[in-house]
Amino acid sequence: MRGIQLSLSKHQNLRLDRALEQLESLSSKENSxxxxxxxxxxxxxxxxxxxxxxxxxxxxxxxxxxxxxxxxxxxxxxxxxALRARYKPEIGDIIVGRVIEVAPKRWRLEINFSQDAVLMLSSMNLPDGIQRRRTAVDELNMRSVFEENDVLCAEVRGFQHDGCLHLQARSQKYGKLKSGQLLSVPPYLVKKRKQHFHHLDQYGVDLILGCNGFIWVGEHVEVRDDMVDDLSNKSEEQIKSWNTINDEESEETYTPLETRQHICRTANAIRVLSTLGFMITVENTIEVINLSITLNVGIHEMLGAEFYVVVAEKEAERRSLVTKRDDYQDLVA
Structure with missing residues (x-):
């Protein structure tokens, strides 16, 4: 466990130390x-x-x-x-990054790595959804797609001959992320899984667990696949221009208060897990959210010392029960 810096009372400190010692003992038995x-x-x-x-x-x-x-x-x-290591990109990793520069034919992104990543204009779908060559007009309109400080999701393509880490966003599930919060956690707390995109249906929230330690919590967005449309039958007049698409996307969209509260509660649950050094998974996140709701803990109170202690105690209790159940099944077998 990492050193946790919290303003704890003596009683809370004793409870937290007891829970962390129990977790460490259980972990040492499993990984001995x-x-x-x-x-x-x-x-x-x-x-x-x-x-x-x-x-x-x-x-x-x-x-x-x-x-x-x-x-x-x-x-x-x-x-x-290594149990705790810096992020090392691998081909196929789902990452969340922030645009720091719009360069010729490419965007440069910060991805919590020792060097910045590059998303080429040719490595992403254009807003009109048409598969075609990129032109000079497309390059002039790059800032209408992504600009500085925009947050987006992409996939690691690999290191190219120029030595840069290249990304790609050729699917509708990738692209710009809006109406949410960007969180930064130690990358070793996010395990690589088959699925990094999660929709918390009961809260109307999208959760993207980036392999690079950047996590996005935002309002749910329906992903539609434009490739199923028969684009070959569309005439030039039927294809929208970049400016029209940009004007439509620039319209302010209202996020309901309840959804914003769910976003904040989910983000605080991830902050609690990160501070305690627990693995950040969709299951653990939902468990902390439900615990806060069950205990009637306010969103801002989730970052209080008492809730950290309660989460650690509940996790120690859960792992202890799992260990006892496994030992019993081994004994019966």
């Missing part, structure tokens, strides 16, 4: 075989042709860990995965 520290031996069962990966070295015929983390094995490759 996989967790290693510097200079720990890694068991390879005398296998031949072992490939020593990142975080390992050979010493006197033994495979030794050179960093703290969890031992991972892929076929004959053995490496140590």
């Amino acid at each position: 075989d996989a967790s290693v520290t510097v200079a720990d031996d890694i068991s390879v069962n005398n296998e031949d042709a072992i490939l020593k990966g990142h975080g390992t070295t050979e010493m006197d015929g033994r495979v030794v860990a050179t960093m703290c983390g969890v031992v991972e094995r892929v076929n004959k490759l053995v490496y140590v995965r």
Whole structure:
């Protein structure tokens, strides 16, 4: 657990320490075989042709860990995965970024990485939905799509020959994000999963868990796929110009008060999980939201010391019950 800086009373401090100690003891039992520290031996069962990966070295015929983390094995490759590490982009990662520069034929984005990422004009769908070559007019109208400080969602395409990290946004689910909050959490708290786009139907909120540690909580937007339309039958007069589309998008849209409250409550739930060092998943987020509603905790009160302590105690209780149930099932089996 990371050092938590909260204004706690003596009683709250004791309760929080007790809950965190219980969580650490449960975690150490689960990862006792996989967790290693510097200079720990890694068991390879005398296998031949072992490939020593990142975080390992050979010493006197033994495979030794050179960093703290969890031992991972892929076929004959053995490496140590750090529990807390900076974000390292991989092809296919869903990321949330902020535009910091509009350059010729590209947008430059901040994505919580050691270098900025690049989204090329040719790597995204145009507002009219037509698949065509990008022209000089398209380049002149780039600022009508994204401008500085806009928040958008994209997919990592990979490092190109120019050494830059390139993104792509060729699907309707990617693009500009509006009417919400952008949160920044340590990237190691967001696990890579098959699904990073979540719609919390009961709250009317969209949740995007970026692999880079940027999380978006915003009003739900219906995603429509323009590719299903028969664009080949559209004439030049039927295709809207960029200016018309931009004018329509610039109209102020009203977000209901109830939806704004749900956005704030969801964002505060993620802040609580991040401060406590818990993994940020849609399940954990919904659990914290429901807990705050059940206890009749106000949105602003969720960031108070008492709610942090209650969340830690509930998580310790839940993990303890899961461990006891697993032990009972193993005993019966």
